[in-house]
Structures are given as C-alpha cells and as structure tokens.
Amino acid sequence: MSERMSERMSERMGERTTERSSTTTTTADANRGPDDGVPALLSVTDLSAWYGEARVLTDVSVTVAPGEVATLVGRNGAGKTTLLRSVMGLHKQVKGTVSLDGSDLGRRSPDARARAGIGWVPDDRGIYASLSVEENLMLPPVVHDSAWSMEKVYDHFPVLAQRRDFPGTKLSGGEQQMLAMARVLRMGSRLLLLDEPSEGLAPVIVQRIGEIIREIKAQGVGVLLVEQNVAFARSVADRHYLLAQGKVVEHLSNDALAARESELLTHLGM
Numbered sequence: 001m002s003e004r005m006s007e008r009m010s011e012r013m014g015e016r017t018t019e020r021s022s023t024t025t026t027t028a029d030a031n032r033g034p035d036d037g038v039p040a041l042l043s044v045t046d047l048s049a050w051y052g053e054a055r056v057l058t059d060v061s062v063t064v065a066p067g068e069v070a071t072l073v074g075r076n077g078a079g080k081t082t083l084l085r086s087v088m089g090l091h092k093q094v095k096g097t098v099s100l101d102g103s104d105l106g107r108r109s110p111d112a113r114a115r116a117g118i119g120w121v122p123d124d125r126g127i128y129a130s131l132s133v134e135e136n137l138m139l140p141p142v143v144h145d146s147a148w149s150m151e152k153v154y155d156h157f158p159v160l161a162q163r164r165d166f167p168g169t170k171l172s173g174g175e176q177q178m179l180a181m182a183r184v185l186r187m188g189s190r191l192l193l194l195d196e197p198s199e200g201l202a203p204v205i206v207q208r209i210g211e212i213i214r215e216i217k218a219q220g221v222g223v224l225l226v227e228q229n230v231a232f233a234r235s236v237a238d239r240h241y242l243l244a245q246g247k248v249v250e251h252l253s254n255d256a257l258a259a260r261e262s263e264l265l266t267h268l269g270m
C-alpha cells in the first residue's frame, strides 16, 4: 500500500434550551448507558472542541449503549460532524473525555480508535474510486472477532455481491453508502459513527439503509448517527440529542421527538 493510500486509509478508518425536554443530559447520565444497568459502549463526557480560537462544541456529553442507535440532530453548523470527528480522533483541538467500553481513549490516533472498534462512515462515504467493491471491502484490517465474513456482507448487501467487480466510480450513491457501512462491519467495528447516511438518496434506498441500521442494532452494534432527516432518524433511533450552537440543548426519547416533529422542523430548520 502506498504511503498516500495508507494515509487515506487511516483517514477513512478514522474519519473524515427549553425545559420541555423529557430527559436532559447531565454529566452523570453520560457515564452510564441509557438503560439502568447497561454500561455504555461509548461515553463522551464534557467534550469541548475548537477550530483555532473558535469554540464549536461546549461540554457535550452523550452515550451510546451496545445495540442502541442515538442520533445527533440540529441545524447546519451545530457541531454534529465535529463531534463525530472528535470521537474518531480526527479532530484534535478538544478537551474532555471519550471512552469506549469504559476505557478513556485519551489522545489515541484515529487508526488506534478504528482498531479498538470504532467505525467511521463519513458523509462523502470514502469509497476508493479506483478499487473494486470487493477490494474496498477487503482493504481495511479485521479488528475484532465480531467482524463480518464476506459471505455475511454479501448476504446482507446483495447489491454489493452483484457489483463486486465494479469500480467505486460505477456505484450509485446508495450503493456507495451500503459499501461504506459494509466495510466497517467487515472490520468488526462495534460502534458505527454514521454521518448523514440518508443524504441525497432516493426514498427506497433510504428505507433499505434504515432496515440495515435496524439489523446492525439487533446484532448489538451501537450507532451514533448524524441525521437531518427527522422522519428517518425517528424510524431507526432510540434516543436523540438535539445540538444547537455546539451544546446539547435537549435529550429526547423517540416519542418526544415524534410529538415535536413539526415544531422542530419549523423552528430549527431541520
């Protein structure tokens, strides 16, 4: 693998209020899973982030339990992608704690975080255009014994089996999204960071992506999902963190989000 490709691999593996809330996040909440007795897979505690002098996240705390889907919702610029990038270790100007299975990841590199079980699916999907579907799937290392076999990948994503020899350039947006998700599952990632997986996709493909997220969840994988499409977020997630100006301003159950969907769409520009 060339140095450039290796660098890009690391990037891909790594990467690139109101009081009406039904539940409001506190630091104490962030240290345990959402359900009593369920330890968090991911705990982000009091995370702040900067670009130069500009502070874009302030004391954000979120958790994701195994087999749980939590979303980050909020208008453009709220800090959602920066939070995912910080969890992956791609954004380095941060303060606060990110723990996986109770272990503080400290200053570990994106590559080390990927090896620890965090899978990054960036909004541009990060497919290697010159490589075939199969090569894209085979390139990253297997990092955990829960890694999906190629048979399992093709069983869950039959379209990828049909396209296995196609170069990345010949895939539709939906196929690229499925390939990006399949790639981290083949690695054995236990926590997926998904950045707007429904963006730009036809409704029928969005529906399929939703089915896949529910299947992944049923297998115990945790998902932290950035999503602007509230209906889609509601259809796959258990809980929602509402971000505004770099802060978690509300922590909503799925029912609470549903009850306030039109208000959120109108007032938050989502």
Ligand SMILES: Nc1ncnc2c1ncn2[C@@H]1O[C@H](COP(=O)(O)OP(=O)(O)OP(=O)(O)O)[C@@H](O)[C@H]1O
Pocket: 051, 056, 074, 075, 076, 077, 078, 079, 080, 081, 082, 083
């Ligand atoms: N590379 C960068 N340099 C400087 N500021 C940045 C950079 N990337 C993002 N920002 C700023 O950080 C803030 C948070 O951006 P971020 O992309 O995390 O928000 P977001 O909620 O994911 O929104 P979007 O969906 O538009 O990406 C915004 O004010 C944005 O302008």
